[in-house]
Amino acid sequence: MSWLYRCFIRPVLFQQEAEKAHHRTLENLAWASHRPFVCDAMESFFATPHLPVDVFGLRFPNPVGLAAGMDKRADAVPAWAALGFGFSELGGVTWHTQPGNPSPRIFRAIADEAIVNRMGFNNDGAEALEQKLEDWRTSGLWPKHPVGVNLGKSKVTPLEDAAEDYASSFQILRELADFFVVNVSSPNTPGLRQLQDKAALDRIMAAIQELNEGFGEKPILVKVAPDLSFDALDEILELAQKRNLAGIVATNTTTTRPETQDETARIVYSETGGLSGKPLRARSTEVIRHLFRQTKGRLPIIGVGGIFSADDAWEKITAGASLVQVYTGLVYEGPTLAREIVCGLMEHLSREGLTDLKAATGLAVK
Numbered sequence: 001m002s003w004l005y006r007c008f009i010r011p012v013l014f015q016q017e018a019e020k021a022h023h024r025t026l027e028n029l030a031w032a033s034h035r036p037f038v039c040d041a042m043e044s045f046f047a048t049p050h051l052p053v054d055v056f057g058l059r060f061p062n063p064v065g066l067a068a069g070m071d072k073r074a075d076a077v078p079a080w081a082a083l084g085f086g087f088s089e090l091g092g093v094t095w096h097t098q099p100g101n102p103s104p105r106i107f108r109a110i111a112d113e114a115i116v117n118r119m120g121f122n123n124d125g126a127e128a129l130e131q132k133l134e135d136w137r138t139s140g141l142w143p144k145h146p147v148g149v150n151l152g153k154s155k156v157t158p159l160e161d162a163a164e165d166y167a168s169s170f171q172i173l174r175e176l177a178d179f180f181v182v183n184v185s186s187p188n189t190p191g192l193r194q195l196q197d198k199a200a201l202d203r204i205m206a207a208i209q210e211l212n213e214g215f216g217e218k219p220i221l222v223k224v225a226p227d228l229s230f231d232a233l234d235e236i237l238e239l240a241q242k243r244n245l246a247g248i249v250a251t252n253t254t255t256t257r258p259e260t261q262d263e264t265a266r267i268v269y270s271e272t273g274g275l276s277g278k279p280l281r282a283r284s285t286e287v288i289r290h291l292f293r294q295t296k297g298r299l300p301i302i303g304v305g306g307i308f309s310a311d312d313a314w315e316k317i318t319a320g321a322s323l324v325q326v327y328t329g330l331v332y333e334g335p336t337l338a339r340e341i342v343c344g345l346m347e348h349l350s351r352e353g354l355t356d357l358k359a360a361t362g363l364a365v366k
């Protein structure tokens, strides 16, 4: 199916402007999501083997998740499980509704299998997401895998009020998702990445954890930028214990640009925004390896950045990730990607003589 997608479906999709293609795809998946028989058919077709992982108190049917930003408005919640994903991360959502940056704001560097985006947290706001999630739950179509929500900061909220902005979204969504990711690493909201600074992040985590305590305590993770120095990552790790972080999502998109031979890619790289896909892979793995080493594997890591195959996912897992996520790989490789990664991971495990993924986590870190 991957070759079918690459040879026939992708060229047609890529004829369209990137954001339009994204909307069309989401519309189709939303349509399917409201029809249980279509989701059942998808589930049989994409039949992904069981490769369970237990992380931060949740059971994941397999370790391959949908990364944040693909389904910002929770339009296709059941479809992600039907495509074989072991979990999904919805959002980024902000407290206030906001349009994001003007279009065009997604650009494909096809030769390098990369994307540059400057979406700027376009979303309908936390209250609209709350309604959507409640509707999915009451419809009986809620998926049988963990669902997370990615929390961003509203553009209108000054940086000094960021903690209340994140906490307000968390408060109304708390009961509706299984885990939450505090996104302080998007390059597309002015000043947002300054919130990775220890004192600022401490205030945000304190505000969220105050609302979290005594309510069954949802796992709260922080998503970091690949452009942080190891020292800055270490500062975030210091907070992890103090504020009871469940884990780290590594990484978001990068503001750096790779060397390229391709003229069209060069033009895309001159656009402002975050770069994802193949050129991000190595740096993201480096960050994961550092985090795993520093924490001696005690803090779960969700590895994301440039995963296009089972080998890429295996690289992230053996560098220290307990779970992985894909975004750009899904755009380039198509809907069979989750299944292909899970099948390939099982082959890796049997080749290494291992029985579960836990044993593979951090295997390559000395």
Ligand SMILES: Cc1cc2nc3c(=O)[nH]c(=O)nc-3n(C[C@H](O)[C@H](O)[C@H](O)COP(=O)(O)O)c2cc1C
Pocket: 067, 068, 069, 070, 091, 092, 093, 106, 115, 117, 119, 121, 150, 183, 186, 223, 251, 252, 253, 275, 276, 277, 278, 280, 304, 305, 306, 307, 325, 326, 327, 328, 329
């Ligand atoms: C168009 C687009 C929108 C994104 N939106 C978000 C977002 O809202 N929140 C977030 O934390 N990450 C967002 N991301 C980053 C992805 O979740 C992921 O961390 C990054 O793309 C690296 O993974 P990849 O190489 O598999 O794409 C977005 C990425 C893209 C391409």
